[in-house]
Amino acid sequence: MKRTKSLILIALALAGSVFVSPRMLADETNAAAGGQNTEELAKEAQNPVAKLISVPFQNNFNFNVGPNNVTQYILNVQPVIPISLNDNWNLITRIIMPIINQPSPAPGVPNASGLGDINPTFFLSPANASKKFIWGVGPTFTLPTATDSLLGNSEWCAGPAAVALTMQGHWVVGALVNQQWSFAGWGDHYVSAFLAQPFVNYNLPHGWYLSSSPVMTANWAADSHDQWTVPLGGGIGKIQWFGKLPINFQLQAFGNVVKPSYGPDWQLRFQIQFMFPK
Numbered sequence: 001m002k003r004t005k006s007l008i009l010i011a012l013a014l015a016g017s018v019f020v021s022p023r024m025l026a027d028e029t030n031a032a033a034g035g036q037n038t039e040e041l042a043k044e045a046q047n048p049v050a051k052l053i054s055v056p057f058q059n060n061f062n063f064n065v066g067p068n069n070v071t072q073y074i075l076n077v078q079p080v081i082p083i084s085l086n087d088n089w090n091l092i093t094r095i096i097m098p099i100i101n102q103p104s105p106a107p108g109v110p111n112a113s114g115l116g117d118i119n120p121t122f123f124l125s126p127a128n129a130s131k132k133f134i135w136g137v138g139p140t141f142t143l144p145t146a147t148d149s150l151l152g153n154s155e156w157c158a159g160p161a162a163v164a165l166t167m168q169g170h171w172v173v174g175a176l177v178n179q180q181w182s183f184a185g186w187g188d189h190y191v192s193a194f195l196a197q198p199f200v201n202y203n204l205p206h207g208w209y210l211s212s213s214p215v216m217t218a219n220w221a222a223d224s225h226d227q228w229t230v231p232l233g234g235g236i237g238k239i240q241w242f243g244k245l246p247i248n249f250q251l252q253a254f255g256n257v258v259k260p261s262y263g264p265d266w267q268l269r270f271q272i273q274f275m276f277p278k
Contacts, residue, residue, distance in 0.1 A: 038207040038239050038241075038246075039205075041277060042201075042203050042207055042248070043167055043201075045275060046211070047134060047172065047174075048080075048094065048123070048174075048176055049125040049134060050092075051082045051084070051092075052080070052277060053081055053276040054273050055077070055079045055080070055273070055274045056077075056079075056080070056272070056273040057075065057076075057078075057272045057273070058075070059073070059075055059271065060075075060076065060267060060268075061267065061269075063267070063268070064264055065263070066105025066262045067105070067106045068104055068107070070103040070104065070105050072102045072105075072264065073100070073102075074100050074101075074116070075099040075100075077097045077099065078096050080093070086127075087128075088128065090124075090125050090127050091122060091123070091138075092125055092136060093121075094120070095121075096120075097115070098118075098119075099114070100114065102150065112148040113151075114147035114151055115146060115147045115151070116146050116151045116152050117143060117144055117152035118142070119140065121161050121178065122139055123137065123138045124136060124137060131167040131168070133164070133166055134164070134165050134167070135163065136163045136164075137161070138161055140158070140159055140160070140178045141158045142158075142180055143156065144156060144186075153182070153185070153187050153189075153191050154185050154187035155182035155186075155187040156183055157181060157182045157183070158180060158181070158183060159178060159180035159181055160178065160179060161176070161178035162176070162178070163175070163176040163177075165199075170203045170204070171202055172201040172203070173200050176195075176197045177196045177197075179192075179193070179194050180192075180193050189221060190221050192219070193217065193218070193219055193221075195215065195217050196215075196216045196217075197213055197214070198212075198213070198214065198216075199211070199212070199213035200212050200213075201213075201237075207238050207239035207241075208236070208237070208238050209236070210237075211235060211236065211250060211252060212233065212234030212235075214232060214254050216231065217229045219260075222260065226260040227260075228260075229256055229258065230258035231257070231267060233254035233267075234252055235252030235269075236251060236252075237249060237250035237271075245274070246277065247273065247274055247275065249271070249273075250269075250270070250271040251268075252268075252269045253266065254267045254269070
């Protein structure tokens, strides 16, 4: 518990140091040096299929998990690498590598920490799509890479993924969805999992923006009353320039209005995204 509290305090301290930074007024100058407007860069960071190399580190704190009401910490390392196939098509590779610290959620269940199941996704997206309608489709996979059986499903999974969004004015609005089924492995249960992540962003001056991007999931193999997790909430973000390197800082909080019997009550998410624009 002390370790979890320390991680939360560090995350909030980092967020506070950025969100009150006196360098905010220098953003436009740095943006010009980097060759890109800060608001346009923020929109690219909010576009899952942008032609932008980035490495997000997403810190997730899930509160009141299980009968023991513990706090689960998940660090998602999520490198995004776009590949230009030709003048008309891009392949966007997105890989989620979860690093998990999970105290005992229930009596008789031990603590666990380590690497979870890695989730790569590949989106084929038009290279010259209009900002009014941007899309991508492709396969997604879950690899049984968990270092502890409590941190993964021990199953190979695959399925389709799609994303669609629009950029109009200061708004970036869209959704990402995928569905996976298990097809091999050594786990003792069948996996059929759905994920939907709608996102709404409103961009403000000097790289600030308001954001809501809840991750809704459904476990179709569970009992009907334990299938869905539906969070509601949002937060704030900012593009901060450090010399010629832009970093996207974001802080959001969500309450789970629908959740499984022993799912978390709410979540705090703090993300640091390193961006490498051309």
